[in-house]
Amino acid sequence: MAKPFLMIHIRPGKCDYCGCCVGVCPEDAIELQESKIAIIEERCTNCRKCVWACPWEVIEFHREGVQNLPKEISALDDFQFAHSLK
Amino acid sequence: MKQDYDVIVVGAGPAGSTAARYAASAGASVLMLEKDRDVGYPVRCGEAVSHEGVIQFIQPDPKWIASTVTKFRLVAPNGKSVVPRLDGTGYVLERRIFDYELAKLAAAEGTEVVTKAYVYDLLKDDNGAAVGVKALIKDVKVEIRCKVVVAADGVESRVGKWAGIDTTCHIRDMESCAQMTISGIDVEQDVLDFYFGDDVSPGGYLWVFPKGKNTANVGLGLSVEEAKKKSAIKFLQEFVEKKFPRAAVLTHIAGGVPCAKTCSRIVANNVILVGDAAHQVNPVSGGGIISGMIGGMIGGQVAAEAISKRQLSHLVEYEKKWNKRLGWRHDVFYNIKEAIAGFSDDTLNSICDSALKLPEEKRTLGGIFRVALWNKPSMMLEVAKVFVS
Numbered sequence: 001m002a003k004p005f006l007m008i009h010i011r012p013g014k015c016d017y018c019g020c021c022v023g024v025c026p027e028d029a030i031e032l033q034e035s036k037i038a039i040i041e042e043r044c045t046n047c048r049k050c051v052w053a054c055p056w057e058v059i060e061f062h063r064e065g066v067q068n069l070p071k072e073i074s075a076l077d078d079f080q081f082a083h084s085l086k
Numbered sequence: 087m088k089q090d091y092d093v094i095v096v097g098a099g100p101a102g103s104t105a106a107r108y109a110a111s112a113g114a115s116v117l118m119l120e121k122d123r124d125v126g127y128p129v130r131c132g133e134a135v136s137h138e139g140v141i142q143f144i145q146p147d148p149k150w151i152a153s154t155v156t157k158f159r160l161v162a163p164n165g166k167s168v169v170p171r172l173d174g175t176g177y178v179l180e181r182r183i184f185d186y187e188l189a190k191l192a193a194a195e196g197t198e199v200v201t202k203a204y205v206y207d208l209l210k211d212d213n214g215a216a217v218g219v220k221a222l223i224k225d226v227k228v229e230i231r232c233k234v235v236v237a238a239d240g241v242e243s244r245v246g247k248w249a250g251i252d253t254t255c256h257i258r259d260m261e262s263c264a265q266m267t268i269s270g271i272d273v274e275q276d277v278l279d280f281y282f283g284d285d286v287s288p289g290g291y292l293w294v295f296p297k298g299k300n301t302a303n304v305g306l307g308l309s310v311e312e313a314k315k316k317s318a319i320k321f322l323q324e325f326v327e328k329k330f331p332r333a334a335v336l337t338h339i340a341g342g343v344p345c346a347k348t349c350s351r352i353v354a355n356n357v358i359l360v361g362d363a364a365h366q367v368n369p370v371s372g373g374g375i376i377s378g379m380i381g382g383m384i385g386g387q388v389a390a391e392a393i394s395k396r397q398l399s400h401l402v403e404y405e406k407k408w409n410k411r412l413g414w415r416h417d418v419f420y421n422i423k424e425a426i427a428g429f430s431d432d433t434l435n436s437i438c439d440s441a442l443k444l445p446e447e448k449r450t451l452g453g454i455f456r457v458a459l460w461n462k463p464s465m466m467l468e469v470a471k472v473f474v475s
Contacts, residue, residue: 018130019242020262020342024310026254028247033204033222034122053310055262055318055340 007046007062010037014058021050021059087200087230091117092393093386094219094232095197096205096245098125101361101378102238103188104143108386109236110195114393117230118192119203119221121239126185130265130341131375132293133179133303134278139376140177143383144191150184151177152297156276158451162438163283163431170441170451176278178295178303179375188379208235208248208357215398216249216356233398234389235357238382241342243363249355255365257310259346261290261372264318265305266326268333273302282434286325288312289427290372294329301336307343307372309427345369347420348413352381353401360385366412369420377412384408426458 010021015037022030029043030050039050051059091114095106098120110116122128133152140146155176161167193199202224209218209229218231237245241260246253279294286292292306306322319340326333344365352359360366361378368377384407392400429437440457441449 016340018263018340018342019240020260020340022242022244023255023342023344024257024260028244031206032242034202049257049310052257052314053260053262053342055264055313055342057317057319 008039008044008048008051009060009062010039011058011060012037014056016056016058018055020053020055024049024053087117087198088115090218090231091115091198092232093117093234093236093389094119094230095236095238096219097121097238097240097361097363098185098189098199098201099238099240099361099378100185100188100375101363101366101382102236103185103192104379104382105236105238105360105386105389106192106197106199106382107188107195108383109390110192110197110386112387112390112394114390116192116195116197117232118189118197118199119205119219119223120199120201121204123202124182125189125199125201126182128339129181129337130263130339131181132265132295132305132372133181133297134293134295134373135177135179135375137175137177142376143379144187146177147187150180150187152180152301153178153275153295155278155296157278159277159279160438160441160454161279161281162435163285164435164438166435166438166442168438168441168449168454169277170449170454171447172451178278178297180297205239205245208245210355214250214355233356233393234401236382236385236389237357237359237363238361238378239363241344241362243359245357246349246352246354246359246363249357251349251351251354251357251359253349253359253363253365255342255344255346259344259369260310261307261343261345262310262313262318263305263307263341263343264322265303265337265339265341266322266335267297267301267303267337268326268330269301269336270332270334271300271302271330273300275299281325283431287321292321292325304330305341307341307345309345343367343372343374345372345420345423347417348408351405352408353405356398356401358385358389358401358404364408366408366416369416369423370426377416380412381408384411429458 027043095118106118204222207220208216281292287306290308295303346365352364360381366381367374388404441454
């Protein structure tokens with residue numbers, strides 16, 4: 001399914017790694033380690049349940065997609081991490 | 087660490103350690119993998135348990151008891167409060183020590199424990215049954231084989247999904263939680279405080295539990311449906327600023343609690359789910375320490391039996407035993423939760439007023455509950471089920 005990737009984004013550094021978002025994700029699309037978290041882009045359907053569930057408000061929904069994300073919140077390491085496990 | 091075990095337990099919280107302990111004591115070789123660096127840390131919990139609950143597993147020890155409590159105080163939205171009479175006592179734990187002790191009990195039975203060990207997939211045979219796990223242990227990928235996988239991987243559980251069980255918690259039932267340990271405050275050491283109402287925690291409650299002199303565990307949980315409008319951390323910050331403006335914040339943490347019925351299946355393809363991963367949480371209180379340990383105990387015992395019988399189909403006994411012991415109660419509590427969640431602030435205030443009119447000796451939790459029933463007769467049927475079964 002074609003969709004603009006990275007519409008859901010987790011702010012690295014602000015996340016508390018509590019797993020509340022993983023518990024509500026219907027697509028098994030969030031990879032969570034001790035202090036690493038990433039959305040598995042192919043599985044994410046942008047349903048936004050994780051955005052609502054986050055007690056810390058660190059998950060963001062960007063209508064514009066990836067191009068317009070501020071630089072400070074790109075987290076390439078974590079995305080590479082999610083991919084390295086496949 | 088070996089290449090092959092009877093049982094691999096994923097997650098070293100209370101449910102995982104208890105499963106490992108009982109499986110190992112029944113003769114199984116057990117490996118327990120914890121994704122974090124430490125067992126018992128970070129603590130994402132209100133930390134309260136009853137004496138009766140905890141002594142089923144471990145003798146109370148001052149080193150993990152922060153406070154001993156004998157009273158509840160229920161604070162209505164208008165600030166009036168009622169203190170029901172309670173028979174038993176309870177404890178506010180130091181979970182970071184308590185969890186350690188439970189892991190030690192598992193280790194004493196022969197369980198091997200590895201931390202910083204993140205399980206990212208299951209190894210499966212041609213029929214899709216689990217025959218081990220894939221893990222990242224201190225950043226090295228390893229494959230470890232086993233006969234039974236115990237998924238004790240908490241609210242963020244994914245192991246069950248990999249085994250074909252839908253463990254996703256509906257957002258209506260997931261409690262989005264924020265918690266702090268605060269110090270430098272005045273707090274009664276023998277009372278558990280619960281605050282209700284739309285201003286503090288709509289549809290849920292806010293707790294203030296004593297944790298030793300001048301210190302408390304303060305937190306709240308609210309349904310994700312409510313958290314959509316205003317997040318848990320905002321509610322908590324507002325409460326603490328208002329109530330304890332000069333508090334020192336020693337910990338500040340997020341969490342999630344699946345206040346749902348037990349997952350519709352907790353056994354599949356050589357995998358069993360225990361604790362928060364199985365949604366073994368009292369849906370009314372959100373308490374899951376003791377119920378998760380009970381799930382872990384039954385799960386560990388049944389896993390060891392299945393292995394010694396060389397008959398993994400025996401694992402289904404775990405689901406039956408859990409449902410008979412606590413699962414059915416949680417179903418009933420869930421229906422009660424649904425009824426309570428609909429209470430308006432006015433209803434809560436009037437319940438408190440009515441409870442305060444009760445004579446002291448009738449001011450028990452049951453007495454207050456009866457008062458609540460007058461406000462919500464539809465709850466009667468659900469409550470009746472609890473007592474007739």
